Amino acid sequence: MHRRTATRPNEQWQADHTLLDVAILDRRGNPVRPWLSVILDDYSRAVAGYTVFTGAPNAEQTALALHQAVRAKPDPAWPVQGLPEVLYSDHGADFTSTRLERVCLDTHIRLIHSRVGVPQGRGKIERFYGTITTEVLPHLPGHIPHGTGGTPTSPPALSLEQLDAVVQRYLIEDYHARVHSETGQAPATRWIGAGWIPRAPARPEDLDLLLLTAATTRIVQRDGIRFHGTRYICPVLAAYVSETVTIRYDPRDAGEVRVYHQDTFLCRAIAPELAAETITLQQLQQARSARRKELKQQLRARRSLADALPADDRWAPPPAPAPRPTAGPPAEPASRHRLRTYATD
Structure with missing residues (x-):
C-alpha cells in the first residue's frame, strides 16, 4: 500500500474540522460543544493554523485558520508560516466555497479534495485530533467521554477564549516541542530543518482582503x-x-x-x-x-x-400668612340674572 508523504515543509497542508469532546459556556452561560479547525503541515506534522469556534463550520472560520497559518506568529516558538503548494481538504461546503477557490487561485495554491467517503487520506490530521482528545480534553472541566452521548463528567466552566488559550499553549509548549513518534523529530524542529525561506504572498494586504471576511x-x-x-x-x-x-x-x-x-x-x-x-x-x-x-x-x-434623604428646606422662603377675615355686615347673596324689561317695549 502506497502512502503519500510530503518531502519538504509547506509542500502540502491538510485542513479539516472536528467537534471537540468538551462542553464550554457561551456568552449567555449556556453549555455548548465547540469545533476545532486545524491546518496541518504534512511533512513536519506541525500545526500551521487553527481556530476554535461554536456553531457549524463555515467558510469564515476556515479563512481565519488559513490566515493565521500563512502569517508569521507573534511567538517565535511557533515558526510555521508562508504559503503551501497544495491544500488538501475534504468535500465540506466551506472547503468547496468560491471564496476559498479564489484565495488559492490568487496565491497560487493547488486545492485538492479527498474522495467522498474515503477518510484514509486525512489520517495524519485525524491522528492529531486523537492526540488533542486524549491528552488535553480529559483534564478540562466539562469533558465529555467519547461515546457517552454528550454527557459531561463535570460542569462546564471554560469560555471560548479560555479554551483557545489552552489549545495554543499546548501546541507551542508541548506538541511542537515534543519528538513525534513517526518522524523522530519535534514538529517545530522538523519544519525549520536546515534553514529555508518559505514562500510569502506578494501583497499581504491582498491576503487580508480575501481571508478576513x-x-x-x-x-x-x-x-x-x-x-x-x-x-x-x-x-x-x-x-x-x-x-x-x-x-x-x-x-x-x-x-x-x-x-x-x-x-x-x-x-x-x-x-x-x-x-x-x-x-x-x-x-x-x-x-x-x-x-x-x-x-x-x-x-x-x-x-x-x-x-431616602429628607428634603433640604433650610433656605426655602417662609410660607405666606393666611388672610384674616374682616368684621362687617353679611354680604348679600348674589342676585340671579334676569331678563330686563322696559316701558317702551
Whole structure:
C-alpha cells in the first residue's frame, strides 16, 4: 500500500474540522460543544493554523485558520508560516466555497479534495485530533467521554477564549516541542530543518482582503476611527477625514484593524490602549457590557440614596400668612340674572 508523504515543509497542508469532546459556556452561560479547525503541515506534522469556534463550520472560520497559518506568529516558538503548494481538504461546503477557490487561485495554491467517503487520506490530521482528545480534553472541566452521548463528567466552566488559550499553549509548549513518534523529530524542529525561506504572498494586504471576511464600514473622524467603543489611529487616516472606509478585522485580535478605501488598502490602524496585549473582539464587547451594567447599578444606588434623604428646606422662603377675615355686615347673596324689561317695549 502506497502512502503519500510530503518531502519538504509547506509542500502540502491538510485542513479539516472536528467537534471537540468538551462542553464550554457561551456568552449567555449556556453549555455548548465547540469545533476545532486545524491546518496541518504534512511533512513536519506541525500545526500551521487553527481556530476554535461554536456553531457549524463555515467558510469564515476556515479563512481565519488559513490566515493565521500563512502569517508569521507573534511567538517565535511557533515558526510555521508562508504559503503551501497544495491544500488538501475534504468535500465540506466551506472547503468547496468560491471564496476559498479564489484565495488559492490568487496565491497560487493547488486545492485538492479527498474522495467522498474515503477518510484514509486525512489520517495524519485525524491522528492529531486523537492526540488533542486524549491528552488535553480529559483534564478540562466539562469533558465529555467519547461515546457517552454528550454527557459531561463535570460542569462546564471554560469560555471560548479560555479554551483557545489552552489549545495554543499546548501546541507551542508541548506538541511542537515534543519528538513525534513517526518522524523522530519535534514538529517545530522538523519544519525549520536546515534553514529555508518559505514562500510569502506578494501583497499581504491582498491576503487580508480575501481571508478576513469580518468587515464593516466606518466614517473617518478627526481623531481616528471609532469601532466598538475603541479608537483606532494611524497617520494615513488624516487625509481621509469625513470619508467612508471599510475596515476588516480578526475577531481574535481587536488590537488592530485593516482599513480599505474603495477596495484599496490604506493602512493598519491600532488601538493604543490595546496594542500592548492581544484581546479578542468578544472580550472587548463583554468588557463594555460589564462596565455599562456597573454604571447602571451605581446610578440606581445613588437614586435610592437620594430618595431616602429628607428634603433640604433650610433656605426655602417662609410660607405666606393666611388672610384674616374682616368684621362687617353679611354680604348679600348674589342676585340671579334676569331678563330686563322696559316701558317702551
